[in-house]
Amino acid sequence: MPEGAPLLETVGLTRVFGGLKAVDNLDFTVNAGEIVSLIGPNGAGKSTVFNLVSGIYPPTAGRVLFKGENISGLKPDRVERRGISRTFQTLRLFANMTVLENVLVGYHARLHSNLFGDIIKPPWVARAEREAVAEAKRILSLLSPRLVSHQDFRASDLAYADRRLLELARAMASQPALLMLDEPTAGMNPSEAVEFMEHIRHIHAQGFTILLIEHNLSVVMGVSQRITVLDYGTKIAEGTPDEVRRDERVIEAYLGRKAAAATA
Amino acid sequence: MAALSLARRRPRNLLGGEWRDNPWVRRAVVALVVLLAFLYPILDHSDPRVDTAYVAEIYILLALGLNIVVGFAGLLDLGYAAFFAIGAYTAAMLASTHFSVGKSTISNLLFTIGPGGIHLNFFVLIPCAALVAAFFGLLFGAPTLRLRGDYLAIVTLGFGEIVPKVVENLGGGSGLFLGRFVCHGALHHRHCANGIGIPDLTGGINNITGIDAPPNVNLLWIHWSWQTNNPRPWYYLGFVIIAISVIIITRLRDSRLGRCWVAIREDEVAAAHAGVNITGTRLTAFALGAAFSGFGGLLYASQLGTVSYDQFFFSVSVSILVMVILGGIGSIPGVMVGGVVIAYLSQTWLDTISAKLNTLGSNIHHAPGPIGAFGTWLATAPISTAKPLILGLILVGMMLLRPQGLIPNRRRARELHPETASEAAEENEELWTVQTGEI
Numbered sequence: 004m005p006e007g008a009p010l011l012e013t014v015g016l017t018r019v020f021g022g023l024k025a026v027d028n029l030d031f032t033v034n035a036g037e038i039v040s041l042i043g044p045n046g047a048g049k050s051t052v053f054n055l056v057s058g059i060y061p062p063t064a065g066r067v068l069f070k071g072e073n074i075s076g077l078k079p080d081r082v083e084r085r086g087i088s089r090t091f092q093t094l095r096l097f098a099n100m101t102v103l104e105n106v107l108v109g110y111h112a113r114l115h116s117n118l119f120g121d122i123i124k125p126p127w128v129a130r131a132e133r134e135a136v137a138e139a140k141r142i143l144s145l146l147s148p149r150l151v152s153h154q155d156f157r158a159s160d161l162a163y164a165d166r167r168l169l170e171l172a173r174a175m176a177s178q179p180a181l182l183m184l185d186e187p188t189a190g191m192n193p194s195e196a197v198e199f200m201e202h203i204r205h206i207h208a209q210g211f212t213i214l215l216i217e218h219n220l221s222v223v224m225g226v227s228q229r230i231t232v233l234d235y236g237t238k239i240a241e242g243t244p245d246e247v248r249r250d251e252r253v254i255e256a257y258l259g260r261k262a263a264a265a266t267a
Numbered sequence: 268m269a270a271l272s273l274a275r276r277r278p279r280n281l282l283g284g285e286w287r288d289n290p291w292v293r294r295a296v297v298a299l300v301v302l303l304a305f306l307y308p309i310l311d312h313s314d315p316r317v318d319t320a321y322v323a324e325i326y327i328l329l330a331l332g333l334n335i336v337v338g339f340a341g342l343l344d345l346g347y348a349a350f351f352a353i354g355a356y357t358a359a360m361l362a363s364t365h366f367s368v369g370k371s372t373i374s375n376l377l378f379t380i381g382p383g384g385i386h387l388n389f390f391v392l393i394p395c396a397a398l399v400a401a402f403f404g405l406l407f408g409a410p411t412l413r414l415r416g417d418y419l420a421i422v423t424l425g426f427g428e429i430v431p432k433v434v435e436n437l438g439g440g441s442g443l444f445l446g447r448f449v450c451h452g453a454l455h456h457r458h459c460a461n462g463i464g465i466p467d468l469t470g471g472i473n474n475i476t477g478i479d480a481p482p483n484v485n486l487l488w489i490h491w492s493w494q495t496n497n498p499r500p501w502y503y504l505g506f507v508i509i510a511i512s513v514i515i516i517t518r519l520r521d522s523r524l525g526r527c528w529v530a531i532r533e534d535e536v537a538a539a540h541a542g543v544n545i546t547g548t549r550l551t552a553f554a555l556g557a558a559f560s561g562f563g564g565l566l567y568a569s570q571l572g573t574v575s576y577d578q579f580f581f582s583v584s585v586s587i588l589v590m591v592i593l594g595g596i597g598s599i600p601g602v603m604v605g606g607v608v609i610a611y612l613s614q615t616w617l618d619t620i621s622a623k624l625n626t627l628g629s630n631i632h633h634a635p636g637p638i639g640a641f642g643t644w645l646a647t648a649p650i651s652t653a654k655p656l657i658l659g660l661i662l663v664g665m666m667l668l669r670p671q672g673l674i675p676n677r678r679r680a681r682e683l684h685p686e687t688a689s690e691a692a693e694e695n696e697e698l699w700t701v702q703t704g705e706i
Contacts, residue, residue, distance in 0.1 A: 078540035088540070095537035097530050099681050106532045109541045118551065120630050121522035122515050134524070155680075177542060210576060 006036040009210055011056065011087075015065035018051055025051040028065070032213050033181065035188040035203050038207050040215045040223045042247075043233035044256055049216045050092060052233070057089045058082040070180070074081075081166035090170045092189060092216070098159035102150055105169055106139035107174030139246070142172050146202060157179055164195045168202065173204065183214045188222055200226050220257075224248065234257070236249050283326060292454045295599075304506065309500045314682040318498040320568065323610035324505030325563045330342035330590040330606035331512055331599070332559030337588065338597035339520060339681065340552030341532035343420040344410070346427020347587050349407070350400045351555040352566020355397045356434060359475040361387040389481035392565060393508070398563030401554040408553035412546055427584050434576040437469010455686070474575040478568050493569075501570050507561050509603075516599060519555065529678065582655065587614070589658050593665055595672025604673050613654055621650035 011033040015091045025098040026048045041049050055062050061076040065180070068074070069085055077085070088109070097105050114135055120128040143150040146168045153161060158169060167187055174182055174264055188196035198221055207213055217223040223230060223259045232240040232247055233255040240247050290523040308317045329351060336344045360366065379386040387395065409421045463478025469475065480493035480503065491500040498568025527548045539545050541676035568574045572706055586609060628645025631638055665672070671680035 059536070078544075079536075080542050080544045083542035085541055091537070097533040097537065099533060099678050100526075100529055104526060104529075108526055108538065108543065109407050111527065118524070118555075121524050124518060173541060204516065233498075241452050251605050 004130055007034050007066075009033070010035040010070065011214065012068040013052070013056070013065065014068065016052070016055060016062055016067065017064040018048075018055055019067070024236050026055065028144035029233070029236070029238055031231045031238060033212060035180070035212050036210075036229050037229060038128040038203070038213045038215065038226040040217055040230045041233060041249045042217055042220065042223055042230060043163070043239075046235075047233040047256075049233055050237075051184055053089060053216065056082070057087060058185065059121075075140070083177060083179070086177075087183065088177055088179035088181070089183035090167075090187060092176050092185040094166055094168055094170055096158040096170055096173075099157055100154050101157055102143065102161065102169055103139055103154040105136055106142055106172050106176045109173035110135045111177070112140055113171055116219055128199065137251065139172075139176060142175050145175075145206070146172050164191055164199070167199065171206075175211070179211070181214060183216075185216045186218055187215070188217065190215050196222055276286035301510075308502045311449065314496065314498055317502055319611065319614045320386070321498055321501045321505055321566075321616055323504065323607045324509055325567050326587075326590060326606035327509055328505075328512060328563035328566065328609040329560050329587045330594065331509075331516055333587050334555045334556075334591050334597065334602040335516065335552050335559070336556035337591055338602065338614050339525065340549055340556075340677065341530040342549060342552065343416065344423045344553075344556070344584075344587070345420050345581075346423040346425065346584055347556070347560060348581070349430035350404060350560040351428045351564045351567070351583065351587075352430050352434060352555075352576070353403050354396045354400045354467060354561035355568040355574045355579070356564070357396045357561065358392055358568040359470070359478050359566045361385055361395065362389065362392055362479040362569070363475055364477040365470060365475045384477075386479055388567065389479060393562065394555045396561040397558040398561075399557040400564070404554035405550060406556030410552045412549045412553060424581070424584075425656075431576045431579045432581075434469045435471055435648070437468040438473060446532040457585050464651040466575070466594075469576070470574075471576070474573055476572065476573040480569055480572070480574050499561070501553060501566075505566055508566065511558055512562065513599060513603075516559075520599070523552065546564070586658065589662055593661060593672060595679070596675035597673040598672065598674050601674035601676065609658075612657070617651045617654060617657065621648075624648065624650055632682065 009032045013029055013031055018024055018031040029048075029052065031039075033042075035100050036193075039067045041052060043049055054060055056067050056076070058079040058081065066073050066075045068136075069082075069087060072085075074082055074085060074087075078095065097108060100108070104169070114131055118250070136207070137218065140151065140154065142156060149164065149165055150172065152167060158166060161169060171182075171187065173186070174184075188199050191199060193264075196219060203213060203215070203226055215223065215227065227244060230244055230247045231238060232253050234252075238255060241251040242250070276675070297305060307320060311317055311320075329347070333344065333347045336342050362385070366385045367382045367387060367573045368380050370382060372379065372383060374381070377388050377391050407423075407426045411419060411426075461582065481500075483494070484491045484500075491503065493500050494503070496520070527538065530543060531545055531548060535545060590605035590609045591602045592605070593608060594603065595601025624646065627648055628642045628648065630642070630643030632646055633639060634642060
């Protein structure tokens with residue numbers, strides 16, 4: 004994928020729950036090599052967009068294009084195999100698996116083996132497994148030495164910020180073309196959040212394209228190249244952090260009409 | 268400090284201490300058990316007792332198979348006996364006098380087909396039974412494994428009831444005779460069609476009899492014949508099949524596939540987003556589980572020489588589930604112990620207990636008052652027929668006292684007991700020592 008070419012596009016993406024339009028006719032693009040943020044007040048439809056892209060539920064209307072191909076309606080494992088990994092707003096780790104095993108499951112899509120290979124374990128399957136373990140360790144060491152030294156601990160025994168990092172490691176394991184992170188700093192204290200954003204910059208430098216949902220505006224402004232702002236399921240602004248920061252409708256959505264009038 | 272407290276957090280288990288974690292201790296225990304199991308039929312000269320051990324082996328195979336479905340993949344299957352039936356009937360249909368085909372006999376090393384029936388070589392039948400059972404596992408699983416938890420349990424319950432009924436109704440009986448091809452030569456001596464116009468496939472209520480035993484084996488110093496009343500060759504046959512099964516199942520558990528089963532059990536959504544095909548992975552578990560009960564069915568049918576559809580109803584499914592839960596869901600040695608316990612309980616222990624209690628009753632029935640009345644009742648009480656009651660009590664007791672089973676799988680134990688009382692106590696103790704400045 005050449006740098007700057009559109010990697011993920013949504014075209015008229017719409018999702019209706021009952022009478023509620025959670026996402027309404029949304030068009031937005033993530034280009035290869037970018038860090039793009041999706042922001043908006045509570046209930047703006049950010050997570051719904053993620054769920055539509057990653058295949059938790061199909062869109063009511065519109066399409067999701069990834070590398071130019073229509074992926075709307077594909078099941079999550081298919082989407083993941085196409086090259087989109089994600090994390091969740093509420094941590095979803097395999098709590099009773101070890102740290103290393105968690106990452107290995109993330110690596111799963113890259114392992115090609117069949118039942119026969121699993122039982123007989125010919126040399127090439129054993130080698131692929133060894134490589135997977137080495138790669139999982141490499142990813143852990145990329146993020147934090149703490150994760151490496153705790154690789155045989157079960158995931159639920161890690162500190163909260165480390166669990167967040169582990170979820171990120173699991174998502175990175177399949178070497179996705181696009182990483183989608185749903186409020187990765189939720190529940191972290193400010194210094195942990197800053198540290199986490201350093202990690203995001205770091206993995207971006209490794210060549211990952213990142214789509215981020217964030218609540219914490221100061222975090223988003225520092226790290227993203229472009230920002231898309233949602234409110235009530237529709238896009239109300241788009242642009243660089245500076246453009247978005249000055250946008251009247253964004254201020255209004257976040258702070259209310261009066262505050263917007265005051266700043267104007 | 269943190270590392271210390273983590274290292275101390277271990278679920279309690281039957282054998283207690285942490286020496287169980289030592290791989291050499293584990294290997295030594297396994298080697299000892301295997302050696303004892305291997306020598307048992309030589310040391311024990313009682314044929315009936317070795318015969319009971321053979322039944323235990325069949326139970327072990329069934330428990331191992333169901334453990335893949337329930338223990339590894341976390342799918343509650345209440346109709347597992349259906350696959351046991353399918354394994355048994357595969358053996359019955361492909362290695363007996365049931366189907367008479369044509370007028371002349373074709374015979375070779377692998378099979379014999381003719382008016383005398385279809386007789387597949389037993390050793391060819393072993394993979395066949397597993398494959399047929401696995402095929403039906405796929406067939407039943409494909410439409411149903413999208414369901415979860417309770418719904419899946421109900422559907423499997425349904426299949427468990429349907430299969431023996433279908434077997435019953437695909438037997439002979441009066442009706443329109445359409446298909447000639449299957450029981451061509453048998454037309455004269457058997458009612459060759461049933462109510463729905465299909466030839467007699469399963470023997471129906473008449474059962475299938477005359478199922479072949481394995482052919483004699485003469486390899487080096489091994490000379491085994493399964494045609495005599497000696498149960499030892501059967502025992503060793505089961506021993507070999509269990510050994511192979513345990514190796515296969517252990518490898519599956521530790522493979523990429525085994526990891527996926529755990530991941531799905533822990534968090535289905537996250538697993539899907541890690542690229543795991545949920546339905547496919549579950550279906551594999553279902554089919555593999557079925558395959559091992561195919562082995563069980565084959566061993567059962569060949570030794571008994573006859574199968575009957577009414578041996579595979581719900582109570583059998585429940586018994587197998589009891590073995591798995593009693594032994595320890597997800598634990599390979601655990602479910603094997605569970606199988607052995609249930610086999611001996613139902614084959615001998617209940618009868619022994621019953622006889623002892625009856626004797627006790629007849630000894631005290633002359634006593635005055637209520638004790639004598641109790642003795643009179645006890646002397647004739649049919650305790651050995653109360654098997655379901657006792658199994659039920661075991662289940663209730665286990666769930667209350669030891670939900671993780673006799674030899675628990677560590678991960679499963681944690682899932683069931685996320686924070687056991689002892690762990691909480693340890694934690695309190697730690698806090699206390701920190702406060703008082705010890706260590």
